[in-house]
Amino acid sequence: MSRLVIVSNRVPVPTPGTPPAGGLAVALSGAMKARGGLWFGWSGGKLEPGADEQPEPEITTIDGVTYAVIDLAQRDLDEYYAGFSNRMLWPLFHYRMELTEFTRVTLSGYHRVNRLFAQKLAPLICPDDIIWVHDYHLIPLAAELRAMGLRNRMGFFLHIPFPPPDILTVLPNHADVVRSLAAYDVVGFQTPIDLENFETYVRRERVGRRLPDGRFVAHGRAVTVEAFPVGIETQVFADVAAASGRNALVRRTRESLGDRSLIIGVDRLDYSKGIAQRIQAFETFLLLDPEWRGRCAYLQITPKSREEVPEYAAMEREVAELAGRVNGSFSEVDWTPLRYVNRTVGRNALAGLYRQAAVGLVTPLRDGMNLVAKEYVAAQDPENPGVLLLSRFAGAACELDGALLTNPYDVDGTAGALARALDMSLEERRERWSGMFEKLKTHDVAWWCQSFLAALEQPDEPSQASRIAAAG
Template sequence: MSRLIIVSNRVSVPDHKGAAAAGGLAVALQAALAERGGIWMGWSGKSSGEAEPEPLEMTQDGNITYALTDLTQTDVEEYYQGFANRVLWPICHYRLDLAEYARKEMTGYFRVNRFFAHRLAPLIEPDDIIWVHDYHLIPLAAELRQMGLKNRIGFFLHIPWPPADVVRAMPVHEEIMRGLSSYDLLGFQTDHDLENFAGCLKREGMGIEKSPGHFSAHGHDFRGGAYSIGIETAAFAAFARKAASHSMVHKARKSIEGRDLILGVDRLDYSKGITQRIDAFERFITNNPAHQRSVTYLQITPKSRSEVPEYEAMQHAVAEQAGRVNGAIGTVDWVPIRYINRSISRPILAGLYRLAKVGLVTPLRDGMNLVAKEYVAAQDPDDPGVLVLSQFAGAARKLHGALLVNPYDVDGTANALARAVNMPLQERQERWRGMMDYLLEHDVLHWCETFLADLTAK
C-alpha cells in the first residue's frame, strides 16, 4: 500500500503520551496515516524572526512522521495573516467588502507555498499519495508539478467555494484556479461548492467539464467531488454521555435554574453571524414575552485571529451588543445572554451541548460547520434538543431534521427559536433520529476513506 503524505497549514502532533488530538479531523487523518504509514507536514506555528528557518523538525509516532517547519515573520504576515486570511477567507465567504488585496501579500502567499514544496519534495517517494488541505495551500500541487513530481495529489477545501462573479473579484483568481487545476482530485464540502467551481472554469474559459465531476483545464485532466466532512459520531456521543456528569456541567445546569438553555458555539469570525443571532434572540423574547425569564442564551465565542484588525473590532462589537440586549430586556433576577469570550474544554462543551434545549448555529456562510453535527451527536435520545441551522451552512445540505433559517431574516430566526423551544417531544425525537442515523453512517472516517479511495482510483 502506498504511503500517505498529508500537508496542512497546521499539524496535529500527538502529545508526549501519544494521545490522539481532540478534533475528529485529526483523529481521522492520523488513523489514515497509521494504516498506510506516512508523513504529516505543516507550519509549526512559530516564527524564526527574519532568519532562514531551521531544517524540518521531524517527530516519529509509530509509523507516522510529523514534519514541522518554522516561517519567517514576513512569511507569517504576508502568507497567513495577509493573503490567506484577508483575501481568500473573506472572498470564499462572499465578503468582497472585507477583502484587502496587496500585491506583496499575494507574492508572499505563493512564495511560502513554493517554500513548502521545496521542503516536502525530498521526503516524497515515487508511489506516495499526497493529500493537501485547505485554502492556505492551493498552489502547492502546481509547485510540486513544476519540480517534476508525478504523484497522485488530492486537495480538500474545508471552506466554501463561491460562484464565478465573486471569484473574479480577486485580482489573482486565474493563478488560484490554475493552482486548483493542478490536483488530481478536488474535494469540496457540498455539491453547491462543486457546481460553483465548475461554473468558474466555464465562465472564464479556463477549462471544461467533460462529464459530471471530470474536468480538463490548463492541460490537465482531473476530478472533483463533494465530500461532506463528518465527525467521530459514535465516539462523540459516548463522550457527551460521560460529560453530562462533569462537575462544571452540573454547575451550569444549576445556574440556569430550570430555564431552557439556548446554546451558540462559534469561533469569533464575521462569517458566523453572531450579531444577527443576538438580534434574533432579542426579537424572540420581545415577540414572546411568556418566555421572558424561562430561557437563557449562552454564546461561547473564543477569540480568533486577534492580530487581524477586523477581528479585534468584531470582538468589541459583539460584547457591546450582548450588553445592550441584556440591558434592554434583562430583569433583576434574569440575565438573558451569557457571553463567554474564551475557549471551553471539550468535556465541558460536550456536556453543554447535551444540556441545551436548542443548538443555535446560524453562520452567514460556512463550508460545513461541525458544531451542528456535534450538537446532534451529543443529544440524549430520550429527550433530544432542536437544532436551528442556517441554510447557508454546508451542514444544511444533509441535516434535514434541523429547523433551517435565513440568518439575515431576524424575524424568521426568532420564529424558529419559538418553534424549537415549544416543539413536542415526539417531533424532537423524530427529527433527531434521522440526523443521527445519517451522522453515524457518514462519520469522519467515512469521509476520509471515501476521498482517499477516489484519489487512488485509476
C-alpha cells in the first residue's frame, strides 16, 4: 500500500501521548497510521529575523505518524498568509469582493512560499507516495512539484467554497489558479454547487470540458473533480455530548439558565460567519416576540482569529457593540438576553452546551461546509432534540435537510425562523433530527477520508488521457 503524504498550511503536531485535536486530524492521522504517513507544513513558528536561509524541516514521529514542519519568515507570513491567502483568496471565495486586496507583491509571496514548500517536501517523497494537499493556501503546490519532476498521484481538497465564474474572474490571476488545479489528479470540493461553479468556469472560459466518464479535461490534463462533503466523528461526538453532564462548565450553565431555553451560536470571529446579522436577528426577535423576553438566553461563543488582518479587528468592535446594544436594550436585573464569549471553549464542554441548546444558530453568509451544524445535530438528545437553524448559504445545507433554512441577509426572516424553532413541537423536532443524524452517521469524517483516497488511488487510463491532451 502506498504511503500517504498530507500537506497543509499548518500542521497539528500533537503532544506525545495525547490524541490529535479535532475529527479531521483524527481521520487523517488514522489513514496515515494504516499505511505509513507523513504530514508536512508550517510549524506555526517564525524564522529569526535576518536568517540567511531556510533550515531543513524539523521531523518527529508520534504514534506512528511522521510530522515534518518548517518555520516561515515574517515577510512570508505577511505576503503569503495574511496577504494573498487571507486578504484576496479568502474573501473572494466567500463572495466578498469588496474586501479583496490584490497586489503583485502578495501574489509573488504566495507563489514563493508554495515553491518553498515544494522544495522542502520533494526530498521527503518516495516514488509511490500519494500526496493529498489541503486548502486554498496551497493551490499551486502540485504545479511546483510537477515542475521538479514528481509524477506521484496528487489530490487537492478545497475546504472553502469555490465561487462562480462572475466572482472568480475578479481575481486577476484566475486563469493561473484553475491551471494550478489541473496539475492535480483529483480535486475535491465540499458541495455539488462548488462542482457546478467549476464546470461553468472551465466551459465559459473555454479551458476545458467534462468527459463522458465524468472527469474533466482542463488545460490539457484529465482530472477527476468531485464533491466530497467533509464529515465529523458523529458517534464519538454524540457519546461525548451524552456524557457531558459531569462537565463543570456545562453544569454551571444549566444552573444559571434555570428553565430558560438556550439558543447557541459558535463561530470563529470571521466576517463570513454572519455574526453581526445573527445578533441583529435576535434583537428583532425580541422586539417582535416580546413573550420570549426572560424565557430564553442566547449564548454566542466567538474565539478571536486573524487579529493581524485589519478587517477582523473592525468586525470585533462591531460585534461587541451590537452585543452591548442588545443587552442594554433588553436586560433585566435577573436576565441577560445575550452572553457573548470571546474565547475558546473545550470540546467536551461545547458538546454539552450544544446538547442543552433548544436552537443551534448556524447562519454564515457563506461557508464551505460548517461543521458546527453537524456537531450540533450529533450532540442532541434523541428523546428531546433541539432545532438546527441553518443558513442556506452553508455547504451543510446540501446535506442537512431536516434543518430550518434561513437567509442570513434577511434579518426579519431569521427572527421569524427563530420563533418557529422555539415553538416547534417535539414530534416535528424528532422527525427532523433523526434523518439528519442517520446521514451524519453514515457520512462521517472517516467516510469522507476513505472516499477521497479511493478516488485518488483510482488509476487513470493513460491512453485516453494522452489522446485528450494531444487533442488539446
